[in-house]
Amino acid sequence: MSAGHRVEQLGFLTCTEFDGWGLCGGLLLLNTLARPLEFHCTLPVKVSRTQAILYGASLRAHVCGQVIGRALLDKAKTVPQLLLTDCWDTAQLPDNVDTPMVFVPPTAPASAAAEVDSVDLPPVGMAPAAPPMPWDTLTIRDQTVWLLAPDTNSAADSRRWIEAALTQFTARHDLAEPFDRVRQAMTEARDAALRAA
Amino acid sequence: MLNFFRGETDPSRTDRPSPGDAEQAWEIETWSWHDRELRLSGDGAAAEDERSAATSIDAKSLRFDAPAVISLAGRMPTARVFSHVFPESPNWLPVVARSVPAKPRDGEARDPAKVADESTAPRSRTRIKPPKDLIKWTDRLYYLLQPPLESLLSSQTLDFPFQPFQHQMEGVAFLFPRAAAVLADEMGLGKTMQAITAVRLLLHAGHIKNVLLICPKPLVTNWQREFAAWAPEIPLGIVEGDTHKRSFLWQQQATPVKIANYELLMRDQGEVVGEDKQYDLVILDEAQRIKNSSNSTAKTIRQINRQRSWALTGTPIENSVNDLHGIFEFLLPGYLPPGLPIEVMAREVGDYVLRRTKDLVLKDMPPRLYRDALLELTPQQWETYSEAEEKGILRLSDMGEELTIQHVFQLVLRLKQICNFDPVTGASSKLQRLEADMEEVAASGQKAIVFSQWVKTVDQMRPTLERFGPLEYHGRIPSKQRDPILKQFKEDPSKHVLLMSYGAGSVGLNLQFCRYVFLFDRWWNPAIEDQAINRAHRIGAAGSVTITRMTSERTIEERIHMILEEKRQLFETLFSATNGPQNLSLTKDEIMGLFQLRAGGKRLAA
Incomplete structure (x- = not known):
C-alpha cells in the first residue's frame, strides 16, 4: 500500500476474558467516519488445564491471536486495511495475516464510557513496557501507538500511510473509543446468553 | 564402537x-x-x-519396556464466530462542508489556547444506548456499536449555533433509539433543541423521512425559530391558513417535518388520520395536553399512524400521577394502566422517561431566588374581602345538599380577585408593592415579567405601571402580534415590564434576559407557576432570577399557598418512587376544606 493510498476500513480487534466463560474476541470494522461496517465476535473459547500446561506462557497469545484473531479475520467480509488492537496478546496474529497492525496501549481507566457502563473488562494481556522488535512507535495527537509494518522492504512507506490514516481518523475520533464499543457488545452478548440460560 | x-x-x-x-x-x-x-x-x-x-x-538387552502412553489433546478448539454486517445508511441530504465552528454560549469565554488544542483535547463521549424494550440482539448491536454522539455529529459535519450542554447530548442519545419516549426535563433545559437534534440525526441517517410535530398554537413560531437555529438545512412545512392551503400542505411529501398546532389538528383529522397516512415520528410538545386520555384531542392523536412517538413536557404530572397514564396511552397504548401504585408506575416508566432538573445538570446555572411577599390588604380591600367572605360562607352553608364544588370555587375566585384589587376603590396592596419593586428593576436597567390569572387584573395594573413601558401578552393579544411584542420587550430599553397571563405565557417562550418575575396572584397548581417562572430562568439566563410570590395575608390566598407548598415536592416524587400525594392541584375536599377551616374558627399558621 502506498503512502498516497486512502484507508477506508479500519479493524478494531480485541479480546477479553469473562470469569467462568473463557476468552472472547471481537472485531469491529469501521469506516473513516467511525461508523460500523461489520461486527464479529466469538463465543467464549475455554482453555483446558492440559492446554494451559502445554502452551505455558504462550497460551493467551496463542488463543487470542492465533485462534480468536484468525477466526475473526476469516469471517470479515471486508478486509480491513489496518488492524488496531489494545490487547497485547491479540497482537500476536498468525504470520500469514499480512494486514498491518497497530497496538494501542490501553490507558487506565479504559475509558469514560466504560466507567459509565460498568464494563470492567481490562485487556487480557499485559503489554511489555516498550515495544519489542520489530515493533516501531508512532505518536498521533499525544498518543503513542506501536506499529508493525508487515513488509520490511516497504516499512518506511507503510509507516507513512499508517500515520496518515491514524492522523485522519483521530482528527474527529478517539482511537481507544471503538474498543469500548466492542467490549460493550461482547458484554451484551454474554448478558443475553445468561438471560437465555 | x-x-x-x-x-x-x-x-x-x-x-x-x-x-x-x-x-x-x-x-x-x-x-x-x-x-x-x-x-x-x-x-x-x-x-x-x-x-x-x-x-x-555377554549381551545385555538395553531395550526399554514399551511405556504406556497417555494422549493429551493439546490442540486448541476453533473459535465460533457470530457476525453482523451493518447496512450502510443512505444519507438523504448531501454532506456539507463545515464552515463555521460552533460558537460558545453567551458568557462563555473562548480561551485561544483551548481552541487551538481542541483536536487533541479529550472528547466527551455520549453513547447511544439501546432501550430496554429492544430485545433482538442484532437490533441492540446497531445502537451499541454506533460511535459516540459527538463523533456522529462531527462526522456528518452538522453545525450547531452553540456548543450543546452535556445533558442535552444525553437527551439526544436518549431520544435517538427510542420508538416511545417522554422527554420531561424541567423547563429551560432545552427540550426543543434536544428533540430537533435527534430528529436531525434520524433524518440524516435515513431512519425517518416524515415527522409530524404538534404543539400549542403560540409555540409554532418558536419551533420555527429553533429549527432555523439548530437544523437550518431541514425544510419545514408549517400547516396553517385556510382549508385549501392546509390540505395542500398536509399532502406535501417533500417537507420532512410538518408542524401543526393542536387546535388545527382537530379540524384536519381527515388529512392526518387514515390508513394511507403514515408518519415515521410524531412529536407532541407540551404533551400534558393529552393527559386526559378520553378527550377528543388525545383520541385523534392516538389514531395517527406512526412508527415512533415522542412526548415533550416539563410537567408530566400536572395534576395527578394519572396524567402520565394519558401520555402513555399515546406512546404505548395499554402499557400503563391507571391507578397503579406509584412505585410500580415509576418502575414501569423508568426506561421511557428522561427527566432532569436544572439543579441536577446545570451546576453553574444562576440561582432562582424566591421572595414570598406576604402583604396586608389595604383597609378598603380588607373591608370588602371580609364582607364577601362572610356572606359567601353563609350562602354556601345555606345551600345544604345543593352545594357543589363549583359554588365553592366561585367564592374562591371572587375572594382572590379582591386580594388583587378592591372592586370598589381599585386599591391594591400588591400593586403598591409591585410599583415599588419596579422602580428598582427599571432603575437598574432590568426587565420583569408579571403573571396574573386574569386579563382584567392586567388591565387594572397597567395605568400605574405606565412609566415602566408595560407590554401585554395574553389571550386577548392576537397571535400575529405576539412575536413582535416579545421582540420589542427584548430590544426596547424603555420596556421594563411584560404583563402576562399564565395561560398565554407559561410555556415555550424564551425570556431569559429577564431577571425578575412577579406572580401577582397564585395559580392553583405549582407546576404551572414553575412553567411561568422558567420563561426567565432557563439556559442563557444572564444572572440570578428573583421570583416574588405575592400572597395576601390572612386570606384565602395564604391558605391555598400553605396547601400548595406541601405538594410542591410531589413533582419529583414519581421519579424517586416514593409515596406522595396523588394530586398536585387542590382536590375537591381541599377546596371545601379551605372554608371549613375558616368556618370552624381554626387559623392556619402563617
Missing part, C-alpha cells in the same frame, strides 16, 4: 588377543551405559599355543 548382540555368541565376532599377551583371564573393557554395565571378557590363553582365545560375549 561396540556392537551389542542379542542371543548366542557370534563366532565371526571372536576377537583374538595379540601375540605376547599374558595367558590370563582378561577383561577387555568395561562399558557402562546408564545404569547397566557391559563387560567383554576372556578366560586367558598363551599367545604361543595359538589357540583361539576362549572368549564369550
Whole structure:
C-alpha cells in the first residue's frame, strides 16, 4: 500500500476474558467516519488445564491471536486495511495475516464510557513496557501507538500511510473509543446468553 | 564402537588377543551405559599355543519396556464466530462542508489556547444506548456499536449555533433509539433543541423521512425559530391558513417535518388520520395536553399512524400521577394502566422517561431566588374581602345538599380577585408593592415579567405601571402580534415590564434576559407557576432570577399557598418512587376544606 493510498476500513480487534466463560474476541470494522461496517465476535473459547500446561506462557497469545484473531479475520467480509488492537496478546496474529497492525496501549481507566457502563473488562494481556522488535512507535495527537509494518522492504512507506490514516481518523475520533464499543457488545452478548440460560 | 548382540555368541565376532599377551583371564573393557554395565571378557590363553582365545560375549538387552502412553489433546478448539454486517445508511441530504465552528454560549469565554488544542483535547463521549424494550440482539448491536454522539455529529459535519450542554447530548442519545419516549426535563433545559437534534440525526441517517410535530398554537413560531437555529438545512412545512392551503400542505411529501398546532389538528383529522397516512415520528410538545386520555384531542392523536412517538413536557404530572397514564396511552397504548401504585408506575416508566432538573445538570446555572411577599390588604380591600367572605360562607352553608364544588370555587375566585384589587376603590396592596419593586428593576436597567390569572387584573395594573413601558401578552393579544411584542420587550430599553397571563405565557417562550418575575396572584397548581417562572430562568439566563410570590395575608390566598407548598415536592416524587400525594392541584375536599377551616374558627399558621 502506498503512502498516497486512502484507508477506508479500519479493524478494531480485541479480546477479553469473562470469569467462568473463557476468552472472547471481537472485531469491529469501521469506516473513516467511525461508523460500523461489520461486527464479529466469538463465543467464549475455554482453555483446558492440559492446554494451559502445554502452551505455558504462550497460551493467551496463542488463543487470542492465533485462534480468536484468525477466526475473526476469516469471517470479515471486508478486509480491513489496518488492524488496531489494545490487547497485547491479540497482537500476536498468525504470520500469514499480512494486514498491518497497530497496538494501542490501553490507558487506565479504559475509558469514560466504560466507567459509565460498568464494563470492567481490562485487556487480557499485559503489554511489555516498550515495544519489542520489530515493533516501531508512532505518536498521533499525544498518543503513542506501536506499529508493525508487515513488509520490511516497504516499512518506511507503510509507516507513512499508517500515520496518515491514524492522523485522519483521530482528527474527529478517539482511537481507544471503538474498543469500548466492542467490549460493550461482547458484554451484551454474554448478558443475553445468561438471560437465555 | 561396540556392537551389542542379542542371543548366542557370534563366532565371526571372536576377537583374538595379540601375540605376547599374558595367558590370563582378561577383561577387555568395561562399558557402562546408564545404569547397566557391559563387560567383554576372556578366560586367558598363551599367545604361543595359538589357540583361539576362549572368549564369550555377554549381551545385555538395553531395550526399554514399551511405556504406556497417555494422549493429551493439546490442540486448541476453533473459535465460533457470530457476525453482523451493518447496512450502510443512505444519507438523504448531501454532506456539507463545515464552515463555521460552533460558537460558545453567551458568557462563555473562548480561551485561544483551548481552541487551538481542541483536536487533541479529550472528547466527551455520549453513547447511544439501546432501550430496554429492544430485545433482538442484532437490533441492540446497531445502537451499541454506533460511535459516540459527538463523533456522529462531527462526522456528518452538522453545525450547531452553540456548543450543546452535556445533558442535552444525553437527551439526544436518549431520544435517538427510542420508538416511545417522554422527554420531561424541567423547563429551560432545552427540550426543543434536544428533540430537533435527534430528529436531525434520524433524518440524516435515513431512519425517518416524515415527522409530524404538534404543539400549542403560540409555540409554532418558536419551533420555527429553533429549527432555523439548530437544523437550518431541514425544510419545514408549517400547516396553517385556510382549508385549501392546509390540505395542500398536509399532502406535501417533500417537507420532512410538518408542524401543526393542536387546535388545527382537530379540524384536519381527515388529512392526518387514515390508513394511507403514515408518519415515521410524531412529536407532541407540551404533551400534558393529552393527559386526559378520553378527550377528543388525545383520541385523534392516538389514531395517527406512526412508527415512533415522542412526548415533550416539563410537567408530566400536572395534576395527578394519572396524567402520565394519558401520555402513555399515546406512546404505548395499554402499557400503563391507571391507578397503579406509584412505585410500580415509576418502575414501569423508568426506561421511557428522561427527566432532569436544572439543579441536577446545570451546576453553574444562576440561582432562582424566591421572595414570598406576604402583604396586608389595604383597609378598603380588607373591608370588602371580609364582607364577601362572610356572606359567601353563609350562602354556601345555606345551600345544604345543593352545594357543589363549583359554588365553592366561585367564592374562591371572587375572594382572590379582591386580594388583587378592591372592586370598589381599585386599591391594591400588591400593586403598591409591585410599583415599588419596579422602580428598582427599571432603575437598574432590568426587565420583569408579571403573571396574573386574569386579563382584567392586567388591565387594572397597567395605568400605574405606565412609566415602566408595560407590554401585554395574553389571550386577548392576537397571535400575529405576539412575536413582535416579545421582540420589542427584548430590544426596547424603555420596556421594563411584560404583563402576562399564565395561560398565554407559561410555556415555550424564551425570556431569559429577564431577571425578575412577579406572580401577582397564585395559580392553583405549582407546576404551572414553575412553567411561568422558567420563561426567565432557563439556559442563557444572564444572572440570578428573583421570583416574588405575592400572597395576601390572612386570606384565602395564604391558605391555598400553605396547601400548595406541601405538594410542591410531589413533582419529583414519581421519579424517586416514593409515596406522595396523588394530586398536585387542590382536590375537591381541599377546596371545601379551605372554608371549613375558616368556618370552624381554626387559623392556619402563617
